[in-house]
Amino acid sequence: MKKSFGKILGILTLFMANSAIAQSPASPPSPEISAGLEQLRHVEGDWAVTTEFIGDNGSVAATHDGTYSFQWVIPDAVLSGITRIPALKQTSAVLFYLRPKSNEIEMVSVGKDGMLWIMTGKDGEEERTTRDVPTQDGGSMRLRFTRYNVSENSFESRMDWSTDGGKNWTQGNHQVFRRCGAAGLTCSDAIPEVK
Structure with a gap:
């Protein structure tokens, strides 16, 4: 009787262990992908960009092509980038990253003038704003960037500026991004001066 009880206990223990293994996943479930991470994954790559600069009267004052x-x-965390508008001899370095602890997505940009722009928004939203930055006339300026009309191979962006702490906004530019390589588009074909 003791022998068969020991066998039953052994078989029961083995059965419970196998049952627990079968019920536990082989690896932990993957964390939910945030909308911010989806944004980073979406913008990775090369883009032909048309920028319309908006004049004081609200109409397009100038249009220039460039690349981003x-x-x-760091995969799924930090992108580095470079933006170029050849006709303006303008190049900027960019970092685009997630801030999971504060549930934010942030982009920083700096050009040859050394001005560092930090644009922060909530993860899951398509809008990022800067803090107020001092201007040469003694005032301050804040920028707001909004991404919209997002599809697999294109999106649009709008930049607005405010000199009153974000109470009133004026449009500064409108950009159309088209993914290089999509539908046969190459960056050098879209922007002849970029090689």
């Missing part, structure tokens, strides 16, 4: 290029520095 984003590559992973």
Whole structure:
């Protein structure tokens, strides 16, 4: 009787262990992908960009073509990028990253003038704003960037500026981004002066 009880206990223990293994996943479930991470994954790559600069009267004052290029520095966390508008001899370096502890997505940009722009928004939203930055006339300026009309291979962006702490906004530019390589588009074809 003791032998068969020991066998039953052994079989029961083995059955329970196998049952627990079968019920537990082989690996922990993957964390939910945030909308901010989806944004980062979406913008990774090379883009042909048309920028319309908006004049004081609200009409398009100038249009220039350029490129944006984003590559992973830390996969699914930080992208580095470079933006170019050849006709303006303008190049900027960009970092685009997630701030999970504060549930934010942030982009920083700096050009040859050394002015560092930090644009912060909530993860899951398509809007980022800067803090108020001092201007040469003694005032301050804040920028707001809004991404919209997002599809697999294109999106649009709008930049607005405010000199009263965000109470009133004026449009500064409108950009159309088209993914290089989509529908046969190459960055050099879209922007002849970029090689």
